[in-house]
Amino acid sequence: MKILITGGGGFLGFRLARALLARGTLGGREISSMTLLDGAFPPGVENLKTATAVTGDVSDAATVATVCTPGTDAVFHLAAVVSGAAEADFELGMRVNLKGMELLLAQLRRVAAGGARPARLVFTSSIAAFGGDLPAVLDDATIANPQTSYGAQKVIGEVLVSDYTRKGFLDGRSLRLPTVVVRAGKPNAAASSFASAIIREPLHGVVSECPVGPETGIWLLSPGRVVDALIHAWELPPQAWGAQRWLNLPGITATVARMVEALRRVAGDAVARRVVYKADARIQAIVKTWPVNFRTPRALAMGFRPDADVESVIRAYVADENIKI
């Protein structure tokens, strides 16, 4: 079992790599090698047994050909320019999020055309697929209508993954991820960065400026559940997916106020008071296009699971990071 993780140096990609190596198997087969492709890697990557870190760009054809070779059984395609950055730099987003996807799929097709068994691919799409006039509660029949370039690029990726799958060039599955909370590390250029920062920064003794109001709703999933979902999505048999190769992952709905209240219950009043509100019109304009309430019967029937509640999301972060509270 040879695995490629694009974006393998990123928060989710690196966590996925560690989770897979801790299991030792994927789809019941032993993991013999793993390639992580990214522009940079966190400390400790050199200690991952059987993993090779390749520094490079998914929008470079030669790099993609290097990491995606015959015998690659599993691809997790997480590499992407995040939402805020893709909106601020249109060409960058198009190059990485669209051209990168096109190159990766074309390379997988080329490898399969050479006689190799088609790879099975999991692609991280996003609820940024939705926008415009939204119903109060979205479900599996809600049309995609992205109102950010990031969302548009993700939807296009889903359509390509579906068509390459239908043609037999690969066996692809796309997951529309909720906002991932709590991300470890630093705030980033994602418009959703605040959703983790308002939990993470106060727990580390730092004041967090929240760019959206307390009434702002978020559809969220913890990183642990996302990693579980990526692996589960890969391990499901093709017939579980059928002709529709994308789905909305389950999540939970919370307002910023509710998250701060949960933080207070988990970590105390002094910690919760480190969240201060400082409006940012640019972030608000993006976030208000995102959906908040979902029904996800298809994903639930396929065995995907949301977190129990916001407190458990926060407690999972506290445990992951060995934070004393």
Place this chain on the structure above:
Amino acid sequence: MKILITGGGGFLGFRLARALLARGTLGGREISSMTLLDGAFPPGVENLKTATAVTGDVSDAATVATVCTPGTDAVFHLAAVVSGAAEADFELGMRVNLKGMELLLAQLRRVAAGGARPARLVFTSSIAAFGGDLPAVLDDATIANPQTSYGAQKVIGEVLVSDYTRKGFLDGRSLRLPTVVVRAGKPNAAASSFASAIIREPLHGVVSECPVGPETGIWLLSPGRVVDALIHAWELPPQAWGAQRWLNLPGITATVARMVEALRRVAGDAVARRVVYKADARIQAIVKTWPVNFRTPRALAMGFRPDADVESVIRAYVADENIKI
């Protein structure tokens, strides 16, 4: 008013060119020049006043830069590899239908970045956007789920047009065309070719082999109505479109049997008997993924109109072609 029509040598593109030149105006402004881009042109193109025919390929960047220059006010993007051909030759479809679209949009963005007023573009998408588990009647809220590469490429084009529009690089509108009936000319590689052939060939004294059964349903629109719709789509103000830049055009639903019966009523029994059934599994596999019944309230509210009935569709063709019956 400078106009570019990609696919301007094709059946619809050339008909659109003639219709626009007969009007003399678009959006109330005089048409000063028109460029038609295509791989080949019908006889008579040299007689079109103010029109320049450019022989070339929309997937060639230099060609696109040549035809799409500052001052181009209107673009009608019809150039495409048809459904059957895009399914048979995946790389050809991806190159023309996807890369061609990407090049055209990037060029329009470049021109606008140079200070020109962003062009207004109409893109011909298709009901091949739909597939998989379809409701009995589709409507404006039905999700896209293409089951052909042609359909996938069209959906991607719509998403790109919407995002380029949202970013202000152009003012785009995508129309999901029903099957166009009756196309003039020869049968082509479109899987839907039979839908016109079973009317057209018998009217010209030729036997037509229908690859699908008489019970097969078709969602159709006449070429005259399609041309009207392309012009109307262009002339509608941006606020009529809002944040959703694609729509399902109105049409009428007919079975093959109903079409043959209408042909009998218009042209007589001897003509109708020239339709013979000869099953083609490849064509059937594509056609059965296409939707047949629609409600199109959005398009109707925006002023788009279907044909009255199948007989009037046939009579329009008879009149266009000066056929004696």
